[in-house]
Every structure is written in structure tokens, then in C-alpha cells.
Amino acid sequence: MSVHWSALLVIGIILVTGYKELIHAIIAATSYFTILLVHEYGHGFVANKLGYKVFETRIAFFHGMCVFEEPYSEEHHIKIAWAGSLAQLLVAIPLIALSQVKAVSDISYLGPVYAFLGYISVFVALVNLAPSQGLDGHIAWRIIPLTYKKWRSKPKKKKKNYKIVK
Numbered sequence: 157m158s159v160h161w162s163a164l165l166v167i168g169i170i171l172v173t174g175y176k177e178l179i180h181a182i183i184a185a186t187s188y189f190t191i192l193l194v195h196e197y198g199h200g201f202v203a204n205k206l207g208y209k210v211f212e213t214r215i216a217f218f219h220g221m222c223v224f225e226e227p228y229s230e231e232h233h234i235k236i237a238w239a240g241s242l243a244q245l246l247v248a249i250p251l252i253a254l255s256q257v258k259a260v261s262d263i264s265y266l267g268p269v270y271a272f273l274g275y276i277s278v279f280v281a282l283v284n285l286a287p288s289q290g291l292d293g294h295i296a297w298r299i300i301p302l303t304y305k306k307w308r309s310k311p312k313k314k315k316k317n318y319k320i321v322k
């Protein structure tokens with residue numbers, strides 16, 4: 157794993173601007189990078205499960221990067237593309253639910269965790285799924301034509317012919 161210099165810039169910005177208390181700023185910065193890690197490891201996890209080698213996980217300013225062996229099937233590529241955002245939602249949704257519990261949400265140190273790993277992460281996951289070149293959505297939404305093609309090529313059930321003897 158490597159961290160791009162621009163990622164360190166984010167830490168700087170969070171430290172300088174966002175939070176008055178240093179500890180909150182550190183928790184915020186850590187949470188921000190955890191989002192990127194969860195996302196990239198989501199890709200890596202599924203790529204690995206499907207039998208592909210994961211060469212590198214990189215973390216940069218707005219997003220990371222997961223470098224893996226070229227998939228030999230379109231379906232695998234699509235699954236790997238979905239895995240990043242789905243991993244984020246898998247973490248974000250329980251956290252958002254947990255933040256609704258008053259006893260837990262009263263712990264102020266957890267505030268930045270809920271904000272980043274919860275709400276902001278959901279936003280980041282959705283942005284990543286936008287069907288635009290360079291984003292996961294560019295590959296992920298190919299699931300629609302692929303599913304359609306699969307459905308079309310499915311052999312139609314032949315009506316069974318029958319014979320009667322009396």
C-alpha cells in the first residue's frame with residue numbers, strides 16, 4: 157500500500173480548518189482515509205475471491221486505486237467494480253443506524269467517525285457509481301446490458317412434444 161502526497165494534504169486541510177480540537181481533527185482525518193481504504197479493499201477483496209492477483213492498493217486525494225490482474229470475464233470485472241461502493245455502504249449504513257442511538261451519539265469523539273464513515277461515505281459511494289469514464293460506475297452499470305444479454309441468450313424452454321398410445 158502507498159499513500160499519495162495529495163492524501164497528506166487532506167490531513168493538513170482537516171487539521172487546519174475543520175475542527176477546533178486536535179483530537180477531533182485527527183479522528184476526522186483518520187475516518188476520511190478509512191473510507192478510501194474500505195473502498196479499495198472492497199475491490200481487492202472481491203478480486204481476490206474471484207482468483208485475481210491484487211498488485212497494489214493506493215490511496216490518494218479523492219480516491220484510491222486498486223491494481224489487480226485483468227479479469228478474463230466482463231462479469232468479474234463488473235463484480236469487482238461494484239465491490240468498492242458496496243463495501244463502503246456495508247460500513248456506513250450500520251454506523252448511521254448506530255449514530256441514531258442517543259447514548260452512542262453523545263460521545264463527541266465519535267462525531268467525526270459518523271460524519272465521515274457514515275454520511276460522507278454514502279455520498280462518496282454514490283458519486284463513484286456515477287456512470288462516467290474513470291469512475292466505478294462506468295464499469296458497474298454494464299451489469300444491465302450483461303444481464304439482458306444473459307437473459308436473451310438463455311435457451312427458451314422447448315415445449316415438450318408428446319405421443320399418446322392407446
Ligand SMILES: [Zn+2]
Binds near residue numbers: 199240241
Ligand atoms: Zn472504486
